[in-house]
Structures are given as C-alpha cells and as structure tokens.
Amino acid sequence: MRYLIGFCLLLSMAAWAANPQPPSGGSVEGRTWKPLADDDLHDPGNPALGELQQPGEAMAAFPKDFPTIGNQVDWVRALEQGVIVPRTNIFPDTHIEVLDLDIIMDKTSQMPMVRFPHKAHTQWLDCSNCHDWLFKKKAGANPVNMFAILAGEYCGRCHGAVAFPLTECRRCHSQARRTFTGEYGAQKGPGKPFKPVMQQEVIGINE
C-alpha cells in the first residue's frame, strides 16, 4: 500500500517536474509562523504553553527559505554562516567527521542529474546515519529511485519529513547533463559550493 501511494505521488511529481518553474513559487514576503496556541497541535489550555519558545521568535532572523517550504529557514546556510551553532556531540569522545565530497548521480532520466553534497549532510549528520544500512559507501551501488524516496526510504527518510520537501525537485536535480564533462559518481576535489536556496538557479529538463 505504501508503495502504491508512493507510485501515485511519483506520477504527480513527474507532472510537477515537467513544468519549468521557480524553485518554490510564492512570494518572498509573507513568511509567518503560527503561534503555538494556534497550530492545531498544542493545547491552548496548557498552563506551561507560555514557557515554550515561539517558532517565529526563534526563526524570523535566520537565512530564508520560501514561505511554502518547511520551517521557511535555509538551515544549511544558517549553520554555515554561524547564525546557529548547534552542538555536535554530548559525549566528549565522540568522533566528529565532516566529508567534503560530491556524488553525481546520472541515472535520472530526463531530469537534471543529482549532485549530492556530503558536506552539507555531514555537517548535520553522522556517517552512520546513512551508511551502510541505508546507503552503501559506493557510488552506483544503491538502487535509489523516486519511487522508494516518496515511500520514505533513502533520501525520503529525511527529505519530506524534516529536511526540505520532495516538491523541491531542482535542489537535488541541480547538475545539467549536457554541460557536464567529468566522470559520474564520486567527484575529485572539494564539493561545489551551493548558493542560498532562494538564489539557486533552476536547471531545465534535458539541459
């Protein structure tokens, strides 16, 4: 059943992806965050509600994402620019590793190829969060596809749940195929810098 729903979503995603469009649509202005008491989750009668931080108070000054996307925050830039300094570990002897390695995934049909940046991911996540139980440590060895992602596997473990949603096709499908001259898979040298999400260009179908 999960996969059936995933398949249906995949069809609608394909239709979505076929239309070149701004990455997220919507105006830049108008980012608002619901007060906790009005979010349909929190009990307004809870005496401790006033002790909790409000999302708007916390996130309004962070680097921006579009009003329709997630928390409306460009979390990767927030971290890179030092706007937030979240702790990397609780235990003093935990090994912290950040890997700067891009992977080009070429089996994307007509869509632009996927450039996966390890750096942005390992700044947040530990290697073991993805390897090897979810992804093998070898480019091309993982049968990643949108079908499984929409069903919540592979990238879909986080993207669509806590990381930017799966409607943002071009944030992953960001590498034009025609102008790419290198080898697919693991890239040599440091990863390609990404612009803030609201300035990233859209790569069209078959480009």
Place this chain on the structure above:
Amino acid sequence: MNNVLGIYMKIKALLVRVGITGLLAVTANTVIMPAAQAEYADVVLNRYAEKNGMRPVIYPHWFHRIRFRCKVCHSELGFEMRVGANDITMGKIIDGQYCGMCHNGEIAWSTEHCDRCHSGKPGLKTRIYGGHGTSGPGIW
C-alpha cells in the same frame, strides 16, 4: 478467451485501485494537509501518553536543531529516524535514555516540567506533522 478476459478484468481492477489511491493521495495533499498548521517536522508521541492520563507529547524538530545537530540524537543517543520506531517511555527517560540523555536538569530542563513536553491536544495521533508540499513520507 476466458483467460484473456480475466486478465483484462484484473488489469482494469488494478487501474481503478491505482486511480482511487491517487485521488486520495492528491486530496490528502491539496485539501487536507495544508490545513495542518503545525511547524514542519513536529512529531507527536501518543503511544502511551493519553492512555496514562497525560497530554500527547509534541517534539519540535525546529527547536532542537537550532541547538543540536541531527547526529546528536540520531547517532549518539540512538533515536531511529522513523516515527514510531522508538519505544520511548517515561521509565526509560528517567533512566537517562532517549530524551533523558539531555532532559535531566543538566543539559536541558528535567522531567519535572511535564507540561512542556506533554503539551498536545487530546486525541492527536502519533506521527510527524508539518504543512509542506508533499505531506512527507512520515505520514505512513
């Protein structure tokens, strides 16, 4: 001939099922989900809370990721990256597992502040919330 007809009927039935499921998925995405006002990736935990007379727990990812990277909870502390995959009880928390790794009065507030976590409306289902475009895989 009967076989051909049988196969045809099966394919037709499958297509109808796919169509209905697709319609439901689209309806869920365009009609039901945008009504959700929760902050993206808010998690409700209600496997045990209401059965024990407490409000459901709301876990805000946004609040925690400002202060901790994903790897702290999902690697060091051992939270599975799937709603419902972590069998979290107050007993374990008080023993220092799960939320209790930090919510012990040293790194974060201690468990005596029940209402800060047990802050949800009655009847909320355990799942991941958030009014984003796809509704997210976390819904099923």
